[in-house]
Amino acid sequence: MAAFAESEYRERIRRTKERMVAMGLDTLVVADPANMNYLTGYDGWSFYTPQCVVVALAEDDPLCIVRGMDRNGGLRTSFLPPDRVLGYPDGYVQASDRHPFDWIAADLKRRGLGRGRIGTEQDVYYFSPRAQVALERGLPDADFSDASLLVNWIRAVKSDAELAVMSEAARIAERSMAVAFAAIEPGVRQCDVAAKIYAAQIVGTEEFGGDYPAFVPLLPTGIGTSTPHLTWTDEPFAAETATILELAGCRHRYHCPMARSLYLGTPPEAIRATEGVVLEGLQAALDAARPGATCEEVEAAWRTVAARGGVTKESRIGYAVGLNYPPDWGEHTMSLRPGDRTVLEPNMTLHAILGIWRDDWGIEISECFKVAPNGAEPFCDFPRELFVKR
Amino acid sequence: MAAFAESEYRERIRRTKERMVAMGLDTLVVADPANMNYLTGYDGWSFYTPQCVVVALAEDDPLCIVRGMDRNGGLRTSFLPPDRVLGYPDGYVQASDRHPFDWIAADLKRRGLGRGRIGTEQDVYYFSPRAQVALERGLPDADFSDASLLVNWIRAVKSDAELAVMSEAARIAERSMAVAFAAIEPGVRQCDVAAKIYAAQIVGTEEFGGDYPAFVPLLPTGIGTSTPHLTWTDEPFAAETATILELAGCRHRYHCPMARSLYLGTPPEAIRATEGVVLEGLQAALDAARPGATCEEVEAAWRTVAARGGVTKESRIGYAVGLNYPPDWGEHTMSLRPGDRTVLEPNMTLHAILGIWRDDWGIEISECFKVAPNGAEPFCDFPRELFVKR
Incomplete structure (x- = not known):
């Protein structure tokens, strides 16, 4: 169960989308675990493998994308419905020839989220240069912007x-x-x-x-x-x-x-x-x-x-x-x-x-x-x- | 005091330089705190601000570059002499208009380390896309390679x-x-x-x-x-x-x-x-x-x-x-x-x-x-x- 009422998360998402519109973003990829928690309630010590929450103007609920074995953790701690919590296959973890963000890019593309302007958090702990490159290569039709701190600034005033x-x-x-x-x-x-x-x-x-x-x-x-x-x-x-x-x-x-x-x-x-x-x-x-x-x-x-x-x-x-x-x-x-x-x-x-x-x-x-x-x-x-x- | 004898660190550095030569690197920027510790002994909970150890073929000792207030920590826990432990000014921390790796790039340039091929760890937790961009912009005469896991592989066999x-x-x-x-x-x-x-x-x-x-x-x-x-x-x-x-x-x-x-x-x-x-x-x-x-x-x-x-x-x-x-x-x-x-x-x-x-x-x-x-x-x-x- 998430720590706050669903209405609290929905309000946070609404304000995030408001800022996305102001910044000209269609989609926001949030890899900072605090921001992931803030938007969905997801809480686990799983940020040692790549993961993210994706907020798209075109979709009501965010997606929470984690390593496969952590998907049950997403179901148990976030407010999201099961079809919005995705787990990527374990072979992507710490592999030399592929990256979890390759899988994530392919998934976003399938959902039609591979176009327009995508914001990523380019100065957080758990989103590496290679993750950024994987998204850019996997989504060649998208433009990318640095959306570091977009969600952090919403967090500044506490409810x-x-x-x-x-x-x-x-x-x-x-x-x-x-x-x-x-x-x-x-x-x-x-x-x-x-x-x-x-x-x-x-x-x-x-x-x-x-x-x-x-x-x-x-x-x-x-x-x-x-x-x-x-x-x-x-x-x-x-x-x-x-x-x-x-x-x-x-x-x-x-x-x-x-x-x-x-x-x-x-x-x-x-x-x-x-x-x-x-x-x-x-x-x-x-x-x-x-x-x-x-x-x-x-x-x-x-x-x-x-x-x-x-x-x-x-x-x-x-x-x-x-x-x-x-x-x-x-x-x-x-x-x-x-x-x-x-x-x-x-x-x-x-x-x-x-x-x-x-x-x-x-x-x-x-x-x-x-x-x-x-x-x-x-x-x-x-x-x-x-x-x-x- | 570092946890191991200085000879242990020197051997680790020797093996790192050996791999750098094999990879064609002149300089290696190590931002993974475990790798920083492995090469110098530096140990502090300071990895929440950007920092690195720099190994250059042209120099005997690595540089350890941390936030200014952490420099005393570098002096106390690494085997390095004081002139190889640098602290950057606090105004670079979590600022919107500058990045610690701007300062680090400028320092490397002054030392003549801004040329040749520089390896960075492009898939670690504490080296962000923005850090990579700051180095590339600050060192336009250098070529960059992904040197992720170079030091990690040396760590694989334990002494x-x-x-x-x-x-x-x-x-x-x-x-x-x-x-x-x-x-x-x-x-x-x-x-x-x-x-x-x-x-x-x-x-x-x-x-x-x-x-x-x-x-x-x-x-x-x-x-x-x-x-x-x-x-x-x-x-x-x-x-x-x-x-x-x-x-x-x-x-x-x-x-x-x-x-x-x-x-x-x-x-x-x-x-x-x-x-x-x-x-x-x-x-x-x-x-x-x-x-x-x-x-x-x-x-x-x-x-x-x-x-x-x-x-x-x-x-x-x-x-x-x-x-x-x-x-x-x-x-x-x-x-x-x-x-x-x-x-x-x-x-x-x-x-x-x-x-x-x-x-x-x-x-x-x-x-x-x-x-x-x-x-x-x-x-x-x-x-x-x-x-x-x-």
């Missing part, structure tokens, strides 16, 4: 049902962060803490379980805090070191991420000073995140505080967040950074993350929020500070 | 050091499967079992911790066993149903996967009969997996047993396995199926997985093994049967 699911994810994020703080002690192996965090993320609450987040829990410690994306090791946590925790709760593939930092011992003055700037700057950014503000204005609110506090940060301070699959919970649309003039709308959801990484230390504090009339409304209720354990 | 790491992964897989069997009971939520499996995978053993496997634990149950790649829900396990477990132990990104099936109650005759055929056919395939045999001969050994037992299976029965990142632990080189004439060599590592999926039930039993003189040597020591809990 009430989506916001409810993200609130559930927030409950899981809070519990998981509390578990992490309780577990980290000098002498405890990093992997043992990661295991406890993961278990908390997936157990969820008594009322609802957790889905797998699109990132593994990140818990860089000591000099590891100088960079954000290293994963855990077997080494123990040490006294008088900082640890950064970045993790999410996930529910029906919707994420609520949270970053916090922890110090075992007495934090050095440099970290404390940066913490103060980060907290003030984060609050300034959250206050600025009102409908009508641009992404770069939100970032500027942080930047003003940071400049006053002598803190520099080259990288963006946030991004759209919500529905996604590994390896990213971001939605790849707007970023909170100079030059991004996207205008915020009510019920857009973002992750504002102040990550400061120096040569041998770092700190991160973040909030996942929805855009509301008076500024950002964070999903989580969790103390916003550098945690200290002595 | 002693790699086999040792896969044996550690096997210990984790055995423990995780035992935890799963102990946890599954009627009335227990699927998510609670998934959480226990995940924790076991990451805790590892007292001697060594676990790395994150490239798949989440898969535990389809009841009618869910009719398809392999659905993930857990909040629903409880029910009496008189089957559950399939597919999971891996992972160590330094090397996987040892295992699939088993469990029945809560008294298994129906159809499942028991299929179990018998699967066990006999799996053993026949393992016995056939000797150096000199082809992949299709191994599959034929299964097929003979299956035909006699009246069991049909369209999909491949196995694939190369080892080092990888989400979303797949397979290496995308050889498959155990008709038409694959790859000749097995000693110390190749594969996952033979007999998955049978019918309309409303299924069963899976597998072994991860290395090719040895007398046939397959499984990494795991775990009873090979349909488990029954009453």
Whole structure:
């Protein structure tokens, strides 16, 4: 069963077709698994083999095309009728002489969808250059356009049902962060803490379980805090070191991420000073995140505080967040950074993350929020500070 | 610190350059994170933004090019000297008007690597059509070839050091499967079992911790066993149903996967009969997996047993396995199926997985093994049967 009511998917498809008309597309081939899920409900760990959802102006329902063995998964999790879920033969998987998109192109041609203008997502994880070439060769009568982010932009504003699911994810994020703080002690192996965090993320609450987040829990410690994306090791946590925790709760593939930092011992003055700037700057950014503000204005609110506090940060301070699959919970649309003039709308959801990484230390504090009339409304209720354990 | 000795990486690079010469390549751009790790040791959850390792015949050491904030991660985990680890500016990340591979192309050009024949991996997860176009536009004096799987094929035969790491992964897989069997009971939520499996995978053993496997634990149950790649829900396990477990132990990104099936109650005759055929056919395939045999001969050994037992299976029965990142632990080189004439060599590592999926039930039993003189040597020591809990 799909996670939302069929009417929710139908509305998403209607808006997708609206944008297709505006872009002059007859057919849209969606290979991003988050977009496939968004349009049909299909949810499985099958994106390691090529697959797609096809939306055609000429047809009411999309097609969901997956590897043959995954067709039953499509029937069970999407709202689509059985004749709109197709499985390609297994011999196309990881073969040197053929590609699943050869089969998909031939199928689209048979359906009369091989003409006109076809949009493909040309900058997503699970649609390769060879997939694009296979479609172009198999459909020589069609013209192709890059339709990357067409569906992602529709995802930017969340419905009430989506916001409810993200609130559930927030409950899981809070519990998981509390578990992490309780577990980290000098002498405890990093992997043992990661295991406890993961278990908390997936157990969820008594009322609802957790889905797998699109990132593994990140818990860089000591000099590891100088960079954000290293994963855990077997080494123990040490006294008088900082640890950064970045993790999410996930529910029906919707994420609520949270970053916090922890110090075992007495934090050095440099970290404390940066913490103060980060907290003030984060609050300034959250206050600025009102409908009508641009992404770069939100970032500027942080930047003003940071400049006053002598803190520099080259990288963006946030991004759209919500529905996604590994390896990213971001939605790849707007970023909170100079030059991004996207205008915020009510019920857009973002992750504002102040990550400061120096040569041998770092700190991160973040909030996942929805855009509301008076500024950002964070999903989580969790103390916003550098945690200290002595 | 990289997971292996520098000499191991140097040998991998030497063999890569050998194949580049044979293919007529001057430069190779490797964007598959497993191949990046294989050649340099670099290991981080940073593959959600474009990155690559560049091997040039004209240069001794590869370049590792990542997002700026991940450069410290490259310094900490690869064997490369600091001047061979580059970080591109954050403004290139998920921007509409520029692409990280624009920056990478410009950098390669400055180094004199923008001429001759450049190989790119045109059918991997993390190298998009737009990345390919960015390289082609930025390096108009170069010719491009598809070098997909060039490095993957070198990975096929494992060194002693790699086999040792896969044996550690096997210990984790055995423990995780035992935890799963102990946890599954009627009335227990699927998510609670998934959480226990995940924790076991990451805790590892007292001697060594676990790395994150490239798949989440898969535990389809009841009618869910009719398809392999659905993930857990909040629903409880029910009496008189089957559950399939597919999971891996992972160590330094090397996987040892295992699939088993469990029945809560008294298994129906159809499942028991299929179990018998699967066990006999799996053993026949393992016995056939000797150096000199082809992949299709191994599959034929299964097929003979299956035909006699009246069991049909369209999909491949196995694939190369080892080092990888989400979303797949397979290496995308050889498959155990008709038409694959790859000749097995000693110390190749594969996952033979007999998955049978019918309309409303299924069963899976597998072994991860290395090719040895007398046939397959499984990494795991775990009873090979349909488990029954009453």
